Amino acid sequence: MSAPAPIAKAHVAPLGNRAVLKLAGADRIRFLQGLVTADIATLEPGRAAWSACLTPQGRWQADFFVTADPDETCLLLDCAASQAEQLRTLLLRFRLRADVQLELTGLSVYAAWGNDPDSAILENAISFRDPRVEDAGWRLIDPAPDTPTNASALDYDLHRLLLGLPDGVQDCEPGRTLPAEANMDLLGGISWQKGCFLGQEVTARMHYRTLLKRRMVPIASSHPLPAPGTPITHDGQEVGMLRSSHDHVGLALLKVEAAEKPLQCNGHALTARPPAWLAPALKPADKAPPESTSPPE
Numbered sequence: 001m002s003a004p005a006p007i008a009k010a011h012v013a014p015l016g017n018r019a020v021l022k023l024a025g026a027d028r029i030r031f032l033q034g035l036v037t038a039d040i041a042t043l044e045p046g047r048a049a050w051s052a053c054l055t056p057q058g059r060w061q062a063d064f065f066v067t068a069d070p071d072e073t074c075l076l077l078d079c080a081a082s083q084a085e086q087l088r089t090l091l092l093r094f095r096l097r098a099d100v101q102l103e104l105t106g107l108s109v110y111a112a113w114g115n116d117p118d119s120a121i122l123e124n125a126i127s128f129r130d131p132r133v134e135d136a137g138w139r140l141i142d143p144a145p146d147t148p149t150n151a152s153a154l155d156y157d158l159h160r161l162l163l164g165l166p167d168g169v170q171d172c173e174p175g176r177t178l179p180a181e182a183n184m185d186l187l188g189g190i191s192w193q194k195g196c197f198l199g200q201e202v203t204a205r206m207h208y209r210t211l212l213k214r215r216m217v218p219i220a221s222s223h224p225l226p227a228p229g230t231p232i233t234h235d236g237q238e239v240g241m242l243r244s245s246h247d248h249v250g251l252a253l254l255k256v257e258a259a260e261k262p263l264q265c266n267g268h269a270l271t272a273r274p275p276a277w278l279a280p281a282l283k284p285a286d287k288a289p290p291e292s293t294s295p296p297e
Contacts, residue, residue, distance in 0.1 A: 018109035039191035058202025113137025170244035
């Protein structure tokens, strides 16, 4: 009788390009709720929200995960390390008289995916499931120093590209990218019930009047992909732009109607590979909704 196959372990990788901000104070939830795209007030213990700060014109400035610290009365923001101080400064501009304190911590961030990690790994960290899609995996904040790793940040980058998940600093342009272009509306990053937030008016108008013309779409090529910003064409006409990539797979900001067409980038053929959660949004509407359509009060 053959021995049973070994149970595959989760991939666990340190993410050195991430940092953690700590938001404390009695007004922390109300303060953040009025600024960011996700609903912070309904955040449950052990869960996280994926959210963004927008400009008043509804353009991306920074995105991050928000979770409550189970041991302290504060919120933790898992953000890009290169944007951490900028995000802190941005948020504190709106503090006014709110009772909040926002500081950069030295806490590390890990990712785990493929299979659920050992319970000991989760219990020795502030852990939560990535709220975007089921296969995204787990985020671990401040894991134990002896947490075993078997993958790298590049491995994680390939994982999220295959799932079609954007990484803000790699895929979005500050002051230009709309959150829906980064598929935040499809991945739970925007609440349509919470009320006002910075940039909400433009974001809601795009959502309820279906004015969106471009979205980020996973793509694949038989050749290694060129640098971000390389144009993508169809029949010689530019229809998009390459964003982040790893070897033969990446994300592209494409015109919605181009996703099903033959594509080229830097002289090589590309194929769009939208996952199931994205495919319906790439189907052009038969006609625009009536002008009277408007977001709920």
